[in-house]
Amino acid sequence: MSFVEELRWRGMLHDIMPGTEELLNKGMASGYIGFDPTADSLHVGSLATIMTLIHFQRAGHKPYALVGGATGMVGDPSGKSAERSLLSEDALAVNLKGIQSQLERFLDFNSGENSAEIVNNYDWFKEFSFLHFIRDVGKHLTVNYMMAKDSVKSRLSGDSGMSFTEFSYQLIQGYDFYYLWKNKNCVIQMGGSDQWGNIVTGTELIRRKDAGEAYALTTQLIKKADGAKFGKSEGGNIWLDETKTSPYKFYQFWLNATDEDVKKFIRIFTLLDRETIEAMEAEHDAAPHQRALQKTLAKDITIRVHGEAAYEKAIQSSDFLFGNTGIEFLSELTNEEVLGIFEGVPNYTVQLADMQQGVNVLDLLAAQTAVFASKGEAKKMIQGGGAAVNKTKITSPEATYTAEDLINNKFLVVQKGKKNYFLIIAE
RNA sequence: GGGGGGAUACCAGAGCGGUCAAAUGGGACGGACUGUAAAUCCGUUGCUUCGGCUACGAAGGUUCGAAUCCUUCUCCCCCCA
Structure with a gap:
């Protein structure tokens, strides 16, 4: 052709x-x-x-x-x-x-x-x-x-x-x-x-x-179906440089493409031929929840940009963060393995001694770390049911976390909304 | 050179002496639903030690009290020459 x-x-x-x-x-x-x-x-x-x-x-x-x-x-x-x-x-x-x-x-x-x-x-x-x-x-x-x-x-x-x-x-x-x-x-x-x-x-x-x-x-200038500018996510550009946009986040960006956009994107950003793409679309329409197109798109581009190994890691992280895997799964891993899964996820370090004393959520998430920009924001988000620690919703702004809550006596997994993960490391 | 209008939160845009941390819409973020979709609905959108504090172009002033009135300055727009 x-x-x-x-x-x-x-x-x-x-x-x-x-x-x-x-x-x-x-x-x-x-x-x-x-x-x-x-x-x-x-x-x-x-x-x-x-x-x-x-x-x-x-x-x-x-x-x-x-x-x-x-x-x-x-x-x-x-x-x-x-x-x-x-x-x-x-x-x-x-x-x-x-x-x-x-x-x-x-x-x-x-x-x-x-x-x-x-x-x-x-x-x-x-x-x-x-x-x-x-x-x-x-x-x-x-x-x-x-x-x-x-x-x-x-x-x-x-x-x-x-x-x-x-x-x-x-x-x-x-x-x-x-x-x-x-x-x-x-x-x-x-x-x-x-x-x-x-x-x-x-x-x-x-x-x-x-x-x-x-x-x-x-x-063609690429636009999303809703008219929004293409290439931005959660307020930031999606870069090809892995230090600016981690492979995990990069993978997630493509995986989250809407059904409408993905059909366009897969033609533009992959080298798959027409027959393959059309067959895949039929498959996708039959079982849209499988998101075969999104997965193929994300895989193809992530490998081309970041390589096979980075893709495997992104998959591993995604499976844990969004799959059915419970938080207990982390306890079975070594610290290195945990860090591997959270590679590319923003992380913060806090004092283990403080955790042993017990720390209020607002202090923990807005002062000692920058998960939230301010305590006010953290409070509102918690009251709105939009924040979780170790995959469990934070129930009250008064809640306190202690060393007991640490996984492997070291980690705390924080979620802001459903998709934004943070790792807190106590040492 | 002369005359007029304007500057308000991320953006657009109301407010024109107290009831204004500021209407409304968009955006952004969060929740529910779901498929980590779309659409829809709901909530949030200055900081706080929750006593207050800082905010409406900048600096002064009037007033018990100013985003709102006055003065100066900066920038923008329009009309006339």
Whole structure:
């Protein structure tokens, strides 16, 4: 199946420039996607564009992943309603490194002529002087053209204005495309649908500067069925970096996808073929409570991002935390095994001596640990029946816990709501 | 340069001298139901040693008492030139 057909049935395709499909069907082509170094890790939102690159390579084309060492210094105004603050160059360097090492996990860098490559646009911008840039690049595009872009238009009509720096962003990204086209024979740029304007500036530059042909393709922005932004959970982003989002939490994020979303996600985020997915959907509809789709989705992505071992651990933790296993189960484990199960679950340390004296729940959960932000919140939550210790609901804000309650004389398992677990370690 | 309007909790937005820790809606969080779904319903949404304390753009002032009135400042919007 061709690359474009693949994206199409998976529901990933958003927009494609005429001629793109024909070109790709003629044989191997090179294409790229840029990644913004706005943080030191990619998140699940970037995963969709990574999948695009993976499909691109699997279809026999040569993928380039561009990390934006130069563009990151300017800041993409697309989708932003206000001027962004600039990242320091130090922070940028850290971010670039983090993102680059993550990208390396997903693509095949050893597959002959269509091996993936990672490039950094800082490499061709660092020696490019401002004067040469405005002569060689800026001269080819009119301000009128640049102002017609949505990302610029919306800012000009808004209240916050737009700096020259951000206005010029599209030229920088446009030149990236030109550079890769010229030097790496890169004929297509891909990206999320919000990147269409920037990408087309590139094809336009290539046309006007060298009368060359280049192509563009964008993918659907992922939204949840209820319209909410994809990739957030309990107030935080879901990152690919295991120190920012533990594999357990990562696994849980996918496992909790709604029935409606999961059918979309499994097409976008896994490489399973159409027959397999459709068969699985039928199975899911017959027994939705088994959540076969969610489990498959979560497994597939967790393994791809964090590896088999991390997945096994996530399963083990999930089985204990959400399965029928009673709290007694923990007493049969060694301390190391308990810690293993709770790896990725936030934990706090308290004094064993205090526990021997007995500690009031509010002090325990809001003062000695940060399970709750304040005693008031803890109190309300307990009164609302939303907190539990060792899988047993806390009945009153006056309750006291002692060393007697510790499992293995060391652990206390705390739940805030049904899904948020905390481990308290007494030592 | 002249004239007018505005700034309230995560967001939107009421309140215009005491009954205001501040209506209402959204969001977020929790509970029930369930499948660790969706929908629905219910509850919570400043801190507290529960005596109070800090809060309505900032700083002062009037008053027994201010989110509400006055002064100055900062920022935003609109109209005229």
